[in-house]
Amino acid sequence: MSEQRYGEWVAVRKDGFVAELVLDRPKAMNAVSSEMARCITAACAALSEDRDVRAVVLTSTHERAFCVGADLKERNSLSDAEMLRHRPVSRAAYTGVLELPMPAIAAVHGYALGGGFELALSCDVIVADPTAVVGLPEVSVGVIPGGGGTQLLPRRVGAARAAELIFSARRVAAAEAHRLGLVDRLAAEGEDRAEALELARGIAANSPVGVRAAKKALRLGQGLDLRAGLEVEDAAWRTVAFSGDRAEGVAAFNEKRSPNWPGE
Numbered sequence: 001m002s003e004q005r006y007g008e009w010v011a012v013r014k015d016g017f018v019a020e021l022v023l024d025r026p027k028a029m030n031a032v033s034s035e036m037a038r039c040i041t042a043a044c045a046a047l048s049e050d051r052d053v054r055a056v057v058l059t060s061t062h063e064r065a066f067c068v069g070a071d072l073k074e075r076n077s078l079s080d081a082e083m084l085r086h087r088p089v090s091r092a093a094y095t096g097v098l099e100l101p102m103p104a105i106a107a108v109h110g111y112a113l114g115g116g117f118e119l120a121l122s123c124d125v126i127v128a129d130p131t132a133v134v135g136l137p138e139v140s141v142g143v144i145p146g147g148g149g150t151q152l153l154p155r156r157v158g159a160a161r162a163a164e165l166i167f168s169a170r171r172v173a174a175a176e177a178h179r180l181g182l183v184d185r186l187a188a189e190g191e192d193r194a195e196a197l198e199l200a201r202g203i204a205a206n207s208p209v210g211v212r213a214a215k216k217a218l219r220l221g222q223g224l225d226l227r228a229g230l231e232v233e234d235a236a237w238r239t240v241a242f243s244g245d246r247a248e249g250v251a252a253f254n255e256k257r258s259p260n261w262p263g264e
């Protein structure tokens, strides 16, 4: 296990082919300040370049919160001009998580609100424990979901449900969140991180070339009509059809052994 810090508020722990992106600003319940946004962006840039990382788990060191969203204390102190300068900094953090080339799994316990839930929505899978409380309460503080929520939430639960949640700004406890599809798995209390890491290790046992190509097809195909989506899949298929991973995967199956993925 290795650990690399990215600024004061974020760490990346690597164990084999799985990396953990740790939100570590517990005094502010991981509220995303400008500096924390820069830390997240730097960590995502490093992970995106690391061909040995096959899956990422987004976790929190705070006992009662995954992330409570944008730092409302910092926001209150920013001038309009500073706010405008802050946006691309903060935007890079959310985009960084969304565009990780390998599967990303959010391990959520406690509060995942506003930008905190948007970070989780930017992942591919959300694992929550029964203490999770999720929501996009931005309109209750005079803003809108600005970390992708107005686009990611309807793609996950449909336009009407997304509208109800965003307009009402209501917080949703874990059991209802799982029923509504706001989170994908409900782990035992305190087991969100362990279950997310177990899922990540399972993903990491598969072809990294295949998994990354499948993620790309899933993401690019969202919102397309079926015909255009099938063209996206065909293009993704062609990136793996002649890969070393495909050759190794087929050979390993026929030789009844575990594959040793070349990763290219």
Ligand SMILES: CCCCCCCCCCCCC[C@H](O)CC(=O)SCCNC(=O)CCNC(=O)[C@H](O)C(C)(C)COP(=O)(O)OP(=O)(O)OC[C@H]1O[C@@H](n2cnc3c(N)ncnc32)[C@H](O)[C@@H]1OP(=O)(O)O
Pocket (backbone or CB within 6 Å): 027, 028, 029, 031, 068, 069, 070, 071, 072, 073, 074, 087, 090, 091, 092, 094, 095, 098, 111, 113, 114, 115, 116, 118, 122, 137, 138, 141, 143, 144, 145, 146, 147, 148, 149
């Ligand atoms: C995917 C690609 C997309 C590209 C798009 C571009 C993105 C651009 C970037 C924009 C990012 C926007 C992000 C988002 O959309 C906007 C927001 O997130 S707005 C904030 C939303 N969050 C909230 O409304 C939650 C606010 N907090 C609470 O409701 C409560 O604190 C709580 C979490 C329910 C906990 O309540 P309690 O247990 O009672 O505890 P306290 O309230 O006393 O809080 C303890 C302590 O923490 C401080 N704190 C809590 N939340 C925040 C916060 N958000 N910011 C700063 N500080 C916070 C709170 O003040 C207390 O501090 P103390 O008083 O003890 O000093």
